[in-house]
Amino acid sequence: MTDSDQPTVLVVEDERALIELYVRWLGDDYDVRTAEGGEEALERFDGDVDVVLLDRLMPGMSGDEVLEAVREQDTDCKVAMVTAVEPDFDVVTMGFDDYLTKPVEQETLLETINRLLSRTEYADLEQELYALVSKRAALEASKPAEELDESEEFADLEARIAEIRAQLDETLSDVQDDEFVAMVRELEGDGGDEREGQE
Amino acid sequence: MSYPVEGFDEARSFDDGVSLLLAGAPALTDGRLFDAVAPRRGETAVVVTTNTSAARVAEELLDRGADGEQIGIIDCTSQESDVDDDGVRVRQLGSPGDLTGISLEFAKLLDDEGDDAQVRVGFASVSTALMYTEQQTLFRFLHVFTARISSGGMFGAFAMDPGMHDDQAYNTIRAVFDAESEVADDGTASIRGTGFEG
Numbered sequence: 001m002t003d004s005d006q007p008t009v010l011v012v013e014d015e016r017a018l019i020e021l022y023v024r025w026l027g028d029d030y031d032v033r034t035a036e037g038g039e040e041a042l043e044r045f046d047g048d049v050d051v052v053l054l055d056r057l058m059p060g061m062s063g064d065e066v067l068e069a070v071r072e073q074d075t076d077c078k079v080a081m082v083t084a085v086e087p088d089f090d091v092v093t094m095g096f097d098d099y100l101t102k103p104v105e106q107e108t109l110l111e112t113i114n115r116l117l118s119r120t121e122y123a124d125l126e127q128e129l130y131a132l133v134s135k136r137a138a139l140e141a142s143k144p145a146e147e148l149d150e151s152e153e154f155a156d157l158e159a160r161i162a163e164i165r166a167q168l169d170e171t172l173s174d175v176q177d178d179e180f181v182a183m184v185r186e187l188e189g190d191g192g193d194e195r196e197g198q199e
Numbered sequence: 200m201s202y203p204v205e206g207f208d209e210a211r212s213f214d215d216g217v218s219l220l221l222a223g224a225p226a227l228t229d230g231r232l233f234d235a236v237a238p239r240r241g242e243t244a245v246v247v248t249t250n251t252s253a254a255r256v257a258e259e260l261l262d263r264g265a266d267g268e269q270i271g272i273i274d275c276t277s278q279e280s281d282v283d284d285d286g287v288r289v290r291q292l293g294s295p296g297d298l299t300g301i302s303l304e305f306a307k308l309l310d311d312e313g314d315d316a317q318v319r320v321g322f323a324s325v326s327t328a329l330m331y332t333e334q335q336t337l338f339r340f341l342h343v344f345t346a347r348i349s350s351g352g353m354f355g356a357f358a359m360d361p362g363m364h365d366d367q368a369y370n371t372i373r374a375v376f377d378a379e380s381e382v383a384d385d386g387t388a389s390i391r392g393t394g395f396e397g
Binding site for chain 1 (some may be wrong): 298299301302303305306309310334335336338339340342343344346347349365366367368369370371374391
């Protein structure tokens with residue numbers, strides 16, 4: 001059942017019946033790994049995992065602790081928390097990328113995983129956009145407009161920027177508040193520690 | 200639906216989802232920003248401020264006919280500030296560099312609004328925020344923020360002072376916005392880009 005073309009989802013859940021249900025729902029589209037507890041989750045986790053579906057309340061190692069351990073490994077894997085109660089937005093600042101409230105329905109589960117995967121794609125595109133836009137800005141600052149108008153390279157740059165923007169607009173066309181917060185948290189994380197401001 | 204505005208040469212209203220860059224010195228852009236984001240009947244305004252006290256933001260919007268209940272302010276100035284009107288919701292943040300905090304407070308302030316709410320968003324200023332964050336981080340933040348404004352059918356107005364940045368930084372950041380308005384010394388505001396009606 002290992003198909004390298006399929007994204008990998010790690011399901012961490014202490015109720016065996018739920019694991020079986022999720023595997024049935026996800027098995028066709030994803031390479032699914034399962035774990036019945038936190039310790040086992042970390043054994044099954046590696047750089048190939050794209051999305052972790054993580055039950056928050058488990059006996060033994062809690063979902064929050066698993067999250068912390070996953071984040072320490074610094075992969076761009078996405079973690080969705082599964083919880084019994086609707087959480088506050090604050091949960092995304094803790095490091096979760098999304099959350100699902102039990103009972104989880106099939107459609108919601110598939111949608112959430114899709115969205116998280118497209119967010120990874122989005123981050124790559126968006127970094128490329130920044131690189132191209134700043135390159136364009138550097139050219140605009142250093143060369144006269146007439147010269148740029150005649151440059152084929154500059155025209156290609158403009159075309160690529162327009163193309164990426166269109167793809168990003170499409171990906172982001174229905175971004176909601178909780179995703180917005182999660183994406184900002186994530187991009188701040190990428191920026192490292194340079195954001196120490198002056199007093 | 201759209202967002203009527205006054206004081207922009209060739210724009211009488213902005214389309215849902217548009218983000219506008221207001222370029223000029225703060226003394227020139229502040230007034231324009233408040234004009235642009237002052238909520239009309241049935242609308243909500245959320246202003247992120249890094250350089251103007253919450254009390255003054257509230258006062259400027261109340262002076263333009265808003266009710267306190269229509270106003271939310273995310274205050275990143277670290278200044279003590281007493282807003283007179285009890286209806287105005289003010290959230291304090293420690294630094295303009297706390298982008299996650301800004302997004303979280305923004306989401307919370309709009310949590311009670313429906314999907315079709317008419318919301319005007321002000322950000323003053325991008326220039327101050329750039330002193331606290333990497334250019335790339337701020338670019339990405341503004342890109343996601345304007346995408347949220349777009350998906351929510353809101354209207355955003357962001358002030359930036361080109362005089363504070365080199366051309367490359369300014370040209371990079373301004374690429375995020377749909378439309379831009381340069382506010383001249385005489386107060387006139389030219390406009391170009393997309394997403395507005397004359």
